[in-house]
């Protein structure tokens with residue numbers, strides 16, 4: 749299996765029919781995204797492109813794990829992920845590319861290659877739970893850490909009540 753880390757698919761001059769690509773997502777992939785919710789992970793991505801004359805579609809399937817931090821005890825955990833998606837593209841003269849459609853992504857006819865980093869990142873991000881805890885991966889929180897963190901966040905809340913000037917201002921309005 750040829751593993752490619754460019755996340756590029758050649759479009760220009762590609763013969764019609766099915767083309768398959770394999771990509772590998774690692775820590776360096778995530779570091780390219782600003783404010784990424786993920787820093788560490790290992791995900792294999794398979795892409796199957798069905799190339800036609802003026803349009804094509806790409807089936808993306810991915811499988812692997814990403815590291816997440818438990819919101820209760822700050823323990824790191826490996827979350828297994830898997831996702832599939834199908835993207836549709838159309839090739840258009842450059843002046844018609846701007847008229848976008850929700851379902852179909854328009855690309856200029858002379859495009860050389862297509863980079864799949866963004867859709868792959870979005871697919872991975874959609875696999876993340878709203879709130880990751882040790883329980884998500886059927887593990888138990890570190891009770892000592894949990895107590896410590898819980899205590900700290902309670903203290904912070906108390907402080908806010910006292911010092912927040914917006915509340916003081918509101919009280920004066922009464």
Ligand SMILES: [Zn+2]
Nearest residue numbers: 818821882889
């Ligand atoms: Zn935990």
